[in-house]
Amino acid sequence: MLRTVQDILDNADVLAARFENYKPKPEDERSHDWLAANSWWPGEMPGCEISMLIAVLLFSETTIAKLAGHGITPEEVRQVNDGDRVLIRNPRPRVEGSLLMIGTAYGGRVLTVVLEPEPADSGIWNVRTGWPASAAQKGLYRRERRHGA
Numbered sequence: 001m002l003r004t005v006q007d008i009l010d011n012a013d014v015l016a017a018r019f020e021n022y023k024p025k026p027e028d029e030r031s032h033d034w035l036a037a038n039s040w041w042p043g044e045m046p047g048c049e050i051s052m053l054i055a056v057l058l059f060s061e062t063t064i065a066k067l068a069g070h071g072i073t074p075e076e077v078r079q080v081n082d083g084d085r086v087l088i089r090n091p092r093p094r095v096e097g098s099l100l101m102i103g104t105a106y107g108g109r110v111l112t113v114v115l116e117p118e119p120a121d122s123g124i125w126n127v128r129t130g131w132p133a134s135a136a137q138k139g140l141y142r143r144e145r146r147h148g149a
Contacts (some may be wrong), residue, residue: 004106005075009149020090022055054101054115055123064131076105077113077127086144090114098124102133102141 087101095116110133118124
């Protein structure tokens with residue numbers, strides 16, 4: 001896995017080709033409605049992790065300011081998405097299909113990020129806010145990593 005900005009820059013053509021040539025299998029595609037109907041919050045069912053491609057993360061100026069207020073950069077959010085992250089249904093969604101993404105940035109901080117689906121494209125997600133993961137969220141992340149490993 002690429003770990004530094006320089007690694008990413010050195011491999012930009014390879015990464016772009018992987019993204020451009022990605023063809024999901026029909027059986028791997030899931031709609032936001034399916035996700036809402038078939039996902040659970042931890043404690044409701046073991047193995048609560050959701051598996052899905054998040055191809056593009058969108059950041060508004062408001063979101064960037066919210067993240068900065070928690071000491072988080074958009075780059076760290078991208079690092080969480082690119083790494084070994086856990087996706088779960090948001091227990092307090094403002095938008096149907098909202099998810100929490102929990103994972104580590106390259107520096108090792110465990111972060112929780114709120115994502116909302118972009119209605120026009122299932123691979124695009126709007127970042128709404130994020131924060132350093134709580135003890136409970138870190139525990140969930142570690143349990144799911146052990147379970148999924």
